[in-house]
Amino acid sequence: MKTYKYTINGTQYEVAIGEIADNIATVTVNGEEYKVEMEPEAEPEKKKVVVKTGVAKEAPAPEPSASSGPVNTNNALKAPLPGVVTEIKVSVGDEVKAGDVVLVLEAMKMANNLEAEKDGKVTAILVSQGASVMEDAPLVVIE
Numbered sequence: 001m002k003t004y005k006y007t008i009n010g011t012q013y014e015v016a017i018g019e020i021a022d023n024i025a026t027v028t029v030n031g032e033e034y035k036v037e038m039e040p041e042a043e044p045e046k047k048k049v050v051v052k053t054g055v056a057k058e059a060p061a062p063e064p065s066a067s068s069g070p071v072n073t074n075n076a077l078k079a080p081l082p083g084v085v086t087e088i089k090v091s092v093g094d095e096v097k098a099g100d101v102v103l104v105l106e107a108m109k110m111a112n113n114l115e116a117e118k119d120g121k122v123t124a125i126l127v128s129q130g131a132s133v134m135e136d137a138p139l140v141v142i143e
Contacts, residue, residue, distance in 0.1 A: 071124045076138030077114060083107030085131045090140065094122045102140050105133070116142055 003016045018026035023038045087104040090096060096116040105112045124141040127133060 071126065071141055072143070073126070073138040073141065075120075075143050076124075076126065076141045077102055077117060079105060079133045079135055079137045079139055080112070080114070081105075081107045082134050083112070083132070085127050085129055085133060085139070086111060088125060088127075088129055088140075090122045090125070092122055092125060096120060096122060096142060102142075103127075105139075114139070118142065 001016050001018045003014065006013045006015060014030055016028040018028065020026075020038070023040055025036045025038055027034045027036045083105040084107075085103060086106045088102075089104070090100075090102050096102065097119050098116055100116045101113045102116050102122075103114050105114055120142040122140060123143050126138050126140065133139065
């Protein structure tokens with residue numbers, strides 16, 4: 001039993017809170033016992049989870065020329081784990097060096113800088129900002 005002392009408008013009250021069962025508390029105020037119905041605790045509001053489908057698509061950037069044929073994803077930087085692309089830091093045609101940050105992938109509530117694995121030229125961007133991607137999904141082609 002917890003006991004509290006309150007002064008309200010100059011009057012002192014000694015309040016003891018006893019057992020609580022089914023949202024009914026036994027409360028003693030200055031020696032007089034009361035049964036007090038408590039409001040149920042509000043459940044924390046659950047956030048709605050919005051999942052975007054991880055369909056890889058070309059970002060609004062110049063596409064590789066038609067003569068080059070389909071995009072060679074063998075040279076693509078791939079997602080190390082599932083996540084959401086939060087920022088693309090390169091454009092098609094950019095020259096990058098190994099270690100340059102190419103894009104930012106948010107996974108498990110952490111921002112992960114994905115770096116170029118080799119020197120080269122960005123020939124295709126296979127995702128757009130906000131896209132959900134799965135592990136090993138090709139993201140950016142560097143040749």
